[in-house]
Amino acid sequence: MVSKETFNGSVEYVQVMDENGNVDQSLFPQDLKDEQIVEMLKWMILTRALDAKTLSLQRQGRVYTYAPLVGEEATQVGTALAMRKQDMFVPGYRQHGVYLVRGASLEAHFMGWRGFEEGLKVPKEVGGLPVSVPVGTQILHAVGLAFAQKYKKQDSVVLGYTGDGGTSEGDFYESLNFAGVWKVPVVAVVENNEWAISVPRSHQTAAQTLAQKAIAAGIKGVQVDGNDVIGVYKVTKDAIESAKNGMPVMIESMTYRMSMHTTADDPTKYRDPKEVEYWKARDPIDRVRKYLTAKNLWNADIEAKLAEENSKRINEAVEKAEAFKGDPKSMFENAYSFVPETLQEELDDAEANNFWQ
Ligand SMILES: Cc1ncc(C[n+]2csc(CCOP(=O)(O)OP(=O)(O)O)c2C)c(N)n1
Numbered sequence: 001m002v003s004k005e006t007f008n009g010s011v012e013y014v015q016v017m018d019e020n021g022n023v024d025q026s027l028f029p030q031d032l033k034d035e036q037i038v039e040m041l042k043w044m045i046l047t048r049a050l051d052a053k054t055l056s057l058q059r060q061g062r063v064y065t066y067a068p069l070v071g072e073e074a075t076q077v078g079t080a081l082a083m084r085k086q087d088m089f090v091p092g093y094r095q096h097g098v099y100l101v102r103g104a105s106l107e108a109h110f111m112g113w114r115g116f117e118e119g120l121k122v123p124k125e126v127g128g129l130p131v132s133v134p135v136g137t138q139i140l141h142a143v144g145l146a147f148a149q150k151y152k153k154q155d156s157v158v159l160g161y162t163g164d165g166g167t168s169e170g171d172f173y174e175s176l177n178f179a180g181v182w183k184v185p186v187v188a189v190v191e192n193n194e195w196a197i198s199v200p201r202s203h204q205t206a207a208q209t210l211a212q213k214a215i216a217a218g219i220k221g222v223q224v225d226g227n228d229v230i231g232v233y234k235v236t237k238d239a240i241e242s243a244k245n246g247m248p249v250m251i252e253s254m255t256y257r258m259s260m261h262t263t264a265d266d267p268t269k270y271r272d273p274k275e276v277e278y279w280k281a282r283d284p285i286d287r288v289r290k291y292l293t294a295k296n297l298w299n300a301d302i303e304a305k306l307a308e309e310n311s312k313r314i315n316e317a318v319e320k321a322e323a324f325k326g327d328p329k330s331m332f333e334n335a336y337s338f339v340p341e342t343l344q345e346e347l348d349d350a351e352a353n354n355f356w357q
């Protein structure tokens with residue numbers, strides 16, 4: 001009889017800047033300059049402003065169902081800034097900040113969330129796939145894209161984004177497994193915002209961490225304070241380097257969905273407001289503001305000027321997006337390679353009833 005331990009795994013948790021803006025110098029990325037931290041803050045503030053405006057437009061009937069990101073700015077901005085130009089990403093439906101940092105236009109954001117596919121055509125240089133709502137498919141697609149990059153001998157790593165809920169899908173395990181076996185240059189970013197609509201993280205899995213799911217696939221798993229933009233940036237940079245060299249990484253970015261799941265949801269029905277308060281004290285923007293203010297690199301005047309600029313840019317983008325007149329018939333196109341009978345009937349009906357007027 002033999003009884004011995006054949007495997008022993010652990011997961012590291014990284015936080016570089018805490019909620020008060022204090023930094024752990026031993027973990028601080030050496031190449032990160034003050035100006036870059038100012039840029040990080042500016043991106044997070046713009047992302048939050050865009051989010052607030054979109055929610056407000058939705059409430060006025062000027063945008064359709066929308067998934068707010070407030071609270072998750074550091075995860076999105078930090079991962080996006082860590083990407084190299086040639087890297088790519090596969091988002092879900094909440095990663096508006098990733099698109100922005102990667103150079104997508106504000107106008108495209110509003111067009112897309114107003115229901116026009118013209119807003120979903122992601123320019124090549126942005127390096128991202130369009131918004132996609134199915135839960136769990138993103139990492140599969142990211143692995144496929146990354147595998148193709150490797151096959152073509154391209155130096156490009158692909159970041160796939162999913163949520164804590166997404167990690168319970170079969171797709172998720174299949175993709176990590178494939179990534180490990182084939183040493184795919186992929187980074188799976190799990191934006192763990194503690195909720196999958198009304199299902200809390202504690203009901204999602206009995207596993208202590210989501211990051212440990214990577215270990216079973218033979219790839220690296222790491223947890224990061226998802227409200228610490230510097231920690232997220234550092235962990236993602238390291239992950240990209242690792243994935244490039246044949247060791248894919250799954251990052252569990254521990255953040256919080258401060259608002260509703262989507263505009264079709266009311267979180268007051270299922271969660272304790274005390275929880276939201278707890279996370280408000282860990283806001284991703286506040287801590288960077290504190291850090292830069294202490295270094296005399298930020299103040300109320302800079303912030304007010306930025307708010308004004310952001311608001312101008314955002315309002316101009318809304319104006320442009322609202323001036324766009326799409327062809328309503330396009331709703332019948334592209335879902336199928338042919339027009340199925342049922343769809344044809346609806347199209348005929350719409351024509352007969354002057355639906356387009
Ligand atoms: C395959 C699939 N099942 C169910 C849904 C409905 N649905 C949309 S979002 C969501 C929850 C996802 O939660 P999570 O992965 O944690 O991401 P989050 O919304 O919190 O960013 C569900 C169940 C879906 N879109 N696709």
Ligand SMILES: [Mg+2]
Nearest residue numbers: 163164195196
């Ligand atoms: Mg979630």
